[in-house]
Amino acid sequence: MDFLLLILGFVCVIVGIFGSFLPVLPGPSISWAGIVLLYLTKAVPANYWILGISLLITIALTILDYVIPSKGAKKFGGSSYGIWGTNIGLVVGIIAPIPLGFIIGPFLGAFIGELIYDYKDHQRALKAATGSFLGFLASSFMKFVVCVMYLGLFFWIVWENRIGLF
Template structure:
């Protein structure tokens, strides 16, 4: 059973890394699940401190993942329309049958939202959409770093307790 938990946990870690770039997959959440599965094995003693701290980091990063693109839009001069456009564009982009819709969606959503707010100022709309895109990249990078740290923790703990042998 331990081998199955280790393999499923490691798979969660790898899928979590991919999920840091794909909004459909909750990257940090899956990576945390991988850590939890590691601690559920008999080879590794339960450590509630690590599980609690990594869960807290996962929750904070998950909340920030939704706030950062909207804040990027606002920072670059976007209005509430641009922020709403960013969020709607992200959701539409996830389900759109186009390549990289999850990247294009927030950009187009912020741009359209700003054009609805002020149809004459294309430059402002483009600037707000750029802020949305930069916010999305920052959010993805943050999730990627957290998932990589969780992977390092997973491997380090498994190696320390010889969970693979």
């Protein structure tokens, strides 16, 4: 059973890293769940400090994930259409078989969303799309860094408890 929890925890941490870029997956939350699964094994003693601090980081990051893209869009004069366009463009960019689609998609999505909002002012739409895109990149980068840190924490905990796990 411990080995199954170990594997499931590892899968959650890896999926969390991918979720740091995909708007449909809560990356840090899934990575945190992977760490919790590791602590549910009999071989790893519970460390409530690590679980508590990492949970607080995950909650703060989840809140910031909603605030940062909207602040980036608002700072550059964007609307909620640009934010929705960024998320839709990301999904399309990942699915579409084009090189660097995960970068091009969010920007084009934000631009198209802003053009839907106000089709006459192309300059404002470009500026707002840039703001939405920069907010998305900042938010994704923060989530990615935290998820990679959780992966490192996962490996460290496994290494410290390798005798009981293997």
